[in-house]
Amino acid sequence: MAKKQYALVTCWINGREVEQMVDVRASLTDMLRNDFRLTSVKKGCEVGECGACNVLIDGECFNSCLYLAVWAEGKHITTLEGLTGPNGELSDIQQAFMDETAIQCGFCIPGFIMTAAEILDRKVYYTDDELRKLLSGHLCRCTGYENIFKAVKKTMLRRLGMLDDPYLNS
């Protein structure tokens, strides 16, 4: 029987350079959860349908379940753990999820926040329809997306200095 094949991956995870031997068949989800215990990376389907495992790779959001661990070579990966400051400080989008009651069971939240982080970092104003489309790669069964949408939209407006505009923030 064929022996397993391993490869050495060198990458940056949440700002720290790491080296890890991985099974060449392993997904990035497997590596982040099993080798680095970054358990904010959630498994809801493992085939790219639900978005719970989303992480940033060089600033772009990916379903980590569809991304092979070996492809992470040389990449900068950010998980939700990396969005939180060294002393537990929350980023504005995390705070907004708390303030807007956007969290219930919490299982889809890490993925949602990572996608939101990517969108918000573009510093672009999106209409409601555009914002919904950008967030549509995530499934949530608890919230009806209502408060998640509010949290992302308010954070976008706040970053753009448009939060006080009564027309936009309706």
Added chain:
Amino acid sequence: MGEVGKSQVRVDAYDKATGRTKYYEDLMPQDALYVRIKHADIAHGIVKSIDTSAAEQIDGVVKVLTCFDVPDITFPTAGHPWSMDPGHQDVADRHLLNRHVRYWGDDVAVVIAENEVAAMQGVRALKVEYEELPFVLDVQKAMEDGAPQLHEKFPHNILKHTDIRKGDYQSAIQEPGLIKVEGWYDTPTVQHCHIENHGCFAYEENGRIVIVASTQIPHIIRRVVGQALGRPWADIRIIKPYIGGGFGNKQDALYEPLCAWCTTQVGGRCVRIDCSREETFVSNRVRHAIRFHIISWLRKDGTFAARKVECFSNQGAYASHGHSIVAKAMGSFPQHYPCDNMECDAWTVFTNRPAAGAMRGYGMPQASFADEANVDECAKAVGMDPLAFRMQNIMPQGYEDGFSHNVNYYDSFRECLEAGRKYIDYDRKVAEYAKDTGPIRRGIGVATFWYNTAVYPISLETSSNRMLLNLDGTVTMQCGETEIGQGADTAYAQMTADVLGLKSYQDVHVVSCQDTDITPTGLGAYASRQTYVAGFSIRKTGLLLKEKILAYAQELTRQAPYNMDIVDGNIVRVTDGKVLMSLSELAMTAQYNPVHSEHITAESTYTIQNNAYSFGCTFAEVEVDIPMCKVTLKNMINVHDCGKLINPALAEAQVHGGMSMAIGYGMGEQLLFDEKTGKPLNNNLLDYKLSTIMDHPHLEAQFIQNAEPTSAFGTKALGEPPACSGAPAIRNAIYNATGVTIDQNPMNAHILFKRFSEEGLIKD
């Protein structure tokens, strides 16, 4: 002070926003063996043999166990409280692995391996030989003579039949001049689709079995595992960490019993079962597809002379929650629109589909769809506006149900309907949309529901908790009614703070994790009961703790207990408002008192012998593109009377989630099966159309806060109610827009095309 009624941030929000919250898989021991299940790939048959030799040769495979190895014990899986009355106990019809395969996806064998790949390869290497039997998927066909039989003890596959007889239906329909409105209404098989799949791990410790599981009902799971393995219940310890949603699927013993048995077969080593999404759809539980036949007899003034309701509930392969779901659905009819002459019958019928169990709404989304569809047609038949028809006929103020003794203390239904009418601008829009005659037409629909708050008097209602005064003056609280994402822990913290007179809900540490070795016995999360039932035991235990605190304060302050109270975390002399000491000072002194040391704690159980009606309605506004057979939901509001709100922001969020589920139920979701093989066709999140953020308009949630008189905090059910009336409201909006009745959900393009063609709205 005054924490109840405030929109406080969830107690678990920070950890969830930072991804720290641990779910079962995040707690997995690194050495856990993988258990993967061989699911049957036929819909019905008998396993003749399983050749395990190839699987056993695979490197990393530790053990293969089949349906020929399991103990000959059948067990029930429903997450119901146990009943000492054998007549009220759930049907025990499953083995840990089954030789008689009853649906495509039934469990016939397991492979236990050192790693996931070996376990999966092992499953693929198993050679199962079946004697195939004919199968049946349709509920009424399964009742016919000669239909394939699933369970020996249930002829015609009928698990149970019950009825309701009120007045004299046959005589009543003889009244001259009655208008008959008859319809058949079909609801689909759908799945809960919590984002965290079910899973668990188990190991032995000091001769007992420990199971960490994604479940809503740890104490009930302990009992079921004990029954399934033939072990004393106290041999089993269940630990329930945070879970990623449940919605009723995890109100059932899923793979905990099998996982527990597997650890005993490998010397107590840790074993894990993690359901894939595909398995979750098929081999967990689904919502009952119920078919309704309704005949309403109306007088010209729009009142009901008589009604007949037949309900056929598709149970799937195993009993699970069984007849209780359709019984609840049937029971809603006589109370929803009271009528003097009613004849109702409900059958629960086994078919070769996945087993149906509890799902958010427990029969009510189905009943509401059928009843509210029929009622809209009744309104049309007598020329009344659908809203006016409901206002006239719906359960009135003062109505009391003879069985549950629930009372409609206020005029809740009409108050909810008035609020919805105002928000959606019903009268103006209905008049305006009636003018639409083109290919795109707009419409508004309304639907209502009622819901029980807990399970009394059908089953036991009990809640226990324990409170401990910490040395810093905060309080630790444990309760068996579980947090499953709905926000129960936060509501408990708010209630506990108020009963004890603490400064803030943050001074209460609710132990979210249930451990059956430690947590006071509770029944778990289901029936929209948690806030209502835990409220009683929180109040009882809180008052007990307070009494103990004040008794100790008497020793230290020499003041009479009745002259003292706890305000903002301080012992206060009420006669003059003087602060005598803080709770922290009291706790420290009590703990380290060299002559009378005490750790101050209280524990109690409250047996609830009340129930409460929860009410609500949905208004939906749609735009129907007739040639495209496309419905766009433009606007939607739910109005609920769930009593006083403990946490308005969380309540609103609950309603959003339920509305979303109702939109999916109405417009997209349906688990499909191949008629030729019984194989599920779309058991994944790509092909099963779960609503995304693009499928929703703004979801408006409003409340009528009529305090529930029987409740410890004025509150009653809200968890499930928001999922009940959305689908029929959408159905009635399409009816309003097009004049076409759609009597099955989901109302997708396939169904609309068929119906619009039949009604001549679409021509070749």
